[in-house]
Amino acid sequence: MERAGGVALWRQIAERLKADIRAGVWAQGSRLPAESALAERFGVNRHTLRRAVAELAAEGLLAARQGRGTFVESVPISYPIASRTRFSEIIGRQARSPGGRLISSSRETASPWLVEKLRLRPGESVHRLETLRVADGVPISLSTSWFSAERFPDLVSRYAETGSVTMALAAHGLEDYTRQRTDISARLAEPEEARWLKLAPGAPVLVNDIVNVDGEGVPIQVSHSRFAAERIQLTVES
Structure with a gap:
């Protein structure tokens, strides 16, 4: 050198x-x-x-x-959970490079619990996205998310292009949204989760179940995210 x-x-x-x-x-x-x-x-x-x-x-x-x-050693990423939580912004503020990868997607009829969570009509379709989010190329979280297919028809392709939920929603005219609810729990990673997150078998994950809403309070996203506990520190802000 x-x-x-x-x-x-x-x-x-x-x-x-x-x-x-x-x-x-x-x-x-x-x-x-x-x-x-x-x-x-x-x-x-x-x-x-x-x-x-x-x-x-x-x-x-x-x-x-x-x-x-x-x-x-490992210096956990500080990840604040507030009314406006944006993965790319949080990671970027800590001088790291954020990224998102679409693992898989499907269009399916919303199950009863999703109809209730997203305030849909029975029989409506939703986009289901499986995504991996990284910081400096290191896996941080694995997420399953659901969105109204009627309101956001091109969401899958937009996410695949940008790797950002915020940008995919903005492409449909939704410039801003807020967090309505976050439920946090902890458990051991399942084998497939450990593989994607590059964790040792049985390593802990922090599970976030969230609902995001638009400016009118209408739910636009339901997500089930698993964070690598050894790489993240969740902070709940009031």
Whole structure:
């Protein structure tokens, strides 16, 4: 590695290691390769490498444990739940890159409980979306969401294009919406959830069941989200 743009080598190495950690190359609690291996990888001496590691330790991303090595720590993302909760905005404010991926979608007849939650007529159709949301490429939450297919006919394609519920709704003329209700619980991740969230088997998830409404108080979204508990800190704001 060579000095680039006047940026010190140790700083470049710190940024490379930080990107690897956030991308999940090394999971929370895992040990980094030996100093000699990392120094060889970056083509620097151990002193330069130690400076980079010390910087990440100061940021709380790494922890050196006497006689055991250097381990990846986890700094949970602060996720406030308020009347206006937007994933992309929350993640972006913490200098991370938000993203959304559409796993699957379907159009189906609303079940009785959805008819009640979304104030639909019996027999109306809903869009069901399964989505994965990430921060810096690291999985944060897995969500199942339902929307009125009549009111938002192109919602699936809009979400697939943008990876954002807010932008998909705005494409249908709904510029703003608010949170009406959030129910929070905790449990162990199911195998499929752990696979998508890249969690160890049996790791905990924080479950959010939410209802969002438009400016007239009409429900527009019902969602069932599972957050990776080790990566998120939910804060309820009044």
